[in-house]
Amino acid sequence: MRLQNKVIVVTGSASGIGQAAAISSAQDGAKVAVVDLNQEGIDNTVEAIQNAGGQAQGFCVDIQEEDQVRALFDKIEDAFDHIDGLIHAAGILEGALTPVDNFDELTWDRVIDINLKGSFLVSKYAVPLIEKTEHGVIVLISSVAGVKGGSSSVAYGSSKGGVHGLSLVLASQLAPRNIRVHAVCPGGIETPLKMRVVEKQANATNRSVDQLASGLGNPEGMGKVLSFLVSDDADYMRGTIFTR
Helix, strand or coil: CCCCCCEEEEECCCCHHHHHHHHHHHHCCCEEEEEECCHHHHHHHHHHHHHCCCEEEEEECCCCCHHHHHHHHHHHHHHHCCCCEEEECCCCCCCCCCCHHHCCHHHHHHHHHHHHHHHHHHHHHHHHHHCCCCCEEEEEECCCECCCECCCCHHHHHHHHHHHHHHHHHHHHHHHHCEEEEEEECCCECCHHHHHHHHHHHHHHCCCHHHHHCCCECHHHHHHHHHHHCCHHHCCCCCCEECC
16 A cells, blocks of 8 residues: 555546556555546546545546646645645547648647647646645656657657656756656557557558557556556656556
8 A cells, every 4th residue: 555645646547548547546545536538437437446445536627728727736636635646647649640741730739739738737737736745756658659769640759759858857847846757658558549549550551450459568557557656665766667
């Protein structure tokens, strides 16, 4: 129960890596703020946590809208008073397999707004609540895309490279305020977001989904990594973490 009495906010927790992180954090004893735009998914995650004896409360928000993010953290403060850790897993992947010279500007803007601006906004409003504790943690989900290699989507790879850069800036800026910051860069994880791309790739190459999905990791494994990172046991960890 390494997160006993800690409050952990998990965005993107209606499904995939975020949902796994929320459930794992609750299993480790945390009170979890389940944040997403998908109300049905929020309810499912909260129900799964509560049915297992954990504590969770759901919050529906569009993280690309500053007014909504500000209001979100006001509600979280009312509910929990402070935050010990933020796991920011919310994100989208659009424009897969589209060449740059055919890439739509609206798709570019939407992906950058949600993935990169959203990371900035949740970090901005989480920091004052994290500072209420002696020390805290911000974990931003980046990707190997845009950091170590390419991506199926011009916008996605660019946004995740930006999230990684944001984490480096925040790490140095927030260290004197006793807030540890990490970017986590997953490789291939079998999430709904990833599987939509796999299905598109399968249709384009006449290969099977099973072939292309072979070797993908499971979200539950990522959830355990993330709940560890926001615990005191990870206090000696620094910088970017790459996973399978």
